[in-house]
Amino acid sequence: MNKKQLMKGNEALAEAAIRAGLQGYFGYPITPQSELLEYMSRELHKRGGAFVQAESEIASINMVYGAAGAGARVMTSTSSPGYSLMQEGISYIACAELPCLLVNVVRGGPGLGTIQPSQGDYFQAVKGGGHGDYKLIVLAPNSVQEMADFTYIGFDLADQYRMPVLILTDGALGQMMESVVFPEYDIEKNRTNHSSWATTGRVNGREQHVITSLHLQSEDMEKQNQILQKKYRKIEENEVRFETIQTEDADFLLVAYGLSARIAHKAVNLAREEGLKVGLLRPISLYPFPYQAIEDLSAKVSGILTVEMSAGQMVEDVRLAVNGKVPVGFYGRMGGMIPQPDEILEEIKKLYSPKRRQ
Amino acid sequence: MAKIRGHVIIKTEECKGCDLCVIECPQDSLEMSKSLNQKGYTFSILSYDTCTGCTNCALVCPEAIITVYREGKKVKATRPISKGQSV
Amino acid sequence: MNEEIIIAGFGGQGVLSMGMTLAYAGMVEDKEVIWMPSYGPEMRGGTANCIVVVSDDKVSSPIINKFDTTIILNQPSMDKFESAVKPGGNIVYEANNVMNPPTRDDAKVFKIPAAEEAKKLNNPRTMNMIILGAFLAVKPIIEISSILEALKKVLPKRHHHLIPLNEKALRLGMELVGKD
């Protein structure tokens, strides 16, 4: 049953979501995530879920709000301009503490931009995105396998913390095919029963349930904010995810996530072939960000290079983690251009110093 | 004149004095108070014993604070009469 | 074994499906594979290309700018990707659709009259399989049997009766290598 399949990232994510017990999908076509929507339109009805092609991303996210509020396991997916349109709704969902899965298959911006892959939505993803003080758990896969794996994890985290989880990926990962194995997943065991707060109708005359993000009294609004912040502190303690590659003896560190991390990995190999002791740290959860892990490694290396498909967004978090202890360089391409391994190697050589700090 | 006798009870403290029940009453049984309630509104009161319990006042009342009673057989309630409701 | 390939041509030549067949076949042989298409407006009638990596080990970057083999099916793609082949690599190209042969002298060049041969098979759409066969003769990284297995995945069921024809095309392609 769980055999290897060759699939596009977008399709693997969709299939994983259905296997995770998805009850409702609401989306709108936009390149390069449309395969996800198409896959859902083919499969979800057959397998017991509801599929709606909405009239806009705004409608999509508010359908998610409604269905999540009624206690269903639901999701939407889009790409950058569509994700911008969803921000108001996501802010509502975050405040109302509704679990759901969001997917942004990022393309190059700003504006209508390009349909080619990018990581230019990092700030929007990890710093909130819409109005008000809120966060999403943000997971960044870097392979088709992880597109599937993180979908299961995303739904479970969303349920556990009653909040939206965002899978931040990009056009290349969405479009490319790799082999994927779908893990066993017990829907009944993993899907949380939300009947203690969801709007289901006042079953047996129980007290009214209200889903709202409105708290007209400032005291109440602050209280709601404190609840959210407390939750975020807990997440920062428990849900940091990252991967390190050849960092044990490294005297220079690359930091990259998602597709960039795959490319940076190749750059590490190229550097090692030339005798440069380079390692890679890949943040997997972009929120919560692995500040501590980067801080710890920064004490051992002579320099850090952050690689992104953007003008330099995550690098700000890397610098926060390093706090001036070692130089943090940046290399990025924008607007759908992708950094090449040899370009990264060139940058490494500019900054590299073999002096390992101890 | 009225063949059916009726009566209303108005939660006057929740009345906002919109006057609509007084206008709607076909028997002119209601009128607005001269004094104010705690919210600062004049409020409607049943002043004349001409009420037939037609429920018009209650139907137009935006605050839903009028309870209507009636005697006689031609009772056509807008909803089932609740049991055990103390007044 | 780690083979990095780009296949480039125009939409309708079967560029993407050729790459996908190769990737599936790699998976049939339990190799690590990546298929990365160019996507977007160029898919709709313009130029199209895909990158395929077949490897014994986990593949790091799917983003590659130097290839072991470039498979070129039209002139614009030749102009763009001739320089992308690694020194010592292979350029396999379709004879009829490419006017100006490559000038790289540090790469092995294979000119395959696939379009002409496909006509002889009474099915111009077999051109991509002829080219794929030629590539496999140049770089025998995958068994033909795996390719045939992969075709069952890539072709919709209603076209499965065409698999024998595709096999014929593949074998024809293999024979064409070294004949020019």
Added chain:
Amino acid sequence: MSEKIKDNVIESMKEVWERTKLLHDAPNHYCPGCGHGVVHRLIMEAVEELGVMDRTIAIAPVGCSVLAYNYLNVDTQQAAHGRATACATGIKRVFPDKIVFTYQGDGDLAAIGTGETIHAVNRGDKFLIVFINNGIYGMTGGQMAPTTLEGAKTSTSPDGRDVDLMGHAIRIAEMLALLPGAYYITRQAVNSAKAVRKAKKAIKKALQYQIDGKGGTCLVEVVSNCPSGWKMTPEESNKYLDDEVFDFYQLGDIKVPPKEEK
């Protein structure tokens, strides 16, 4: 009349009308004479009489009725401005057995949320839209709405709505009735006891269609007043409805279901 007399009188009488239990026992925050209170009551009466409280979900809009859940004692979701119908679609598609209604004003439904409204109805999503049309933005202080009548003065049409500059009043119900997904569309009022009785019937009928799983979206438009926004007394506002507004927004059924099969 003293309290003593009252008690004596009541003893011999039956209660024929009381506040439904599905309204919270709390005063509403609406202005004196505002139609919202009446419509809230009618919907809750209908839900109670139909016995579907245990599966009813209300969607509150943004506008004066944003706090509707403080009055409607049923499970409620408060939606983003204009998105109540999208929210309802989300619920109804995943949980078709729930009884779902949105409660929206004209700013919410006919301006910022026009797209969501049209597409929900066009999909024929099987929920009820209760549309309160008072031709003005009440909550934000009386600005012009899409439904404001030509010539009407508001805080953003101080000299009266000039259709050349500001466009025309929009008859959303007629527009929606053109869509095949619309099942039952009616325009009602609550400015008289007679009108209230009719409006109640319409709401109940629409909910019954939903309970029966009948195909399509139902919309009950209630042409209502805004005494504060119109700068009128409640009495004047109700009279204005009769004298002016109903000429443009004619009351009655706009689209009725095809004759039910026997």
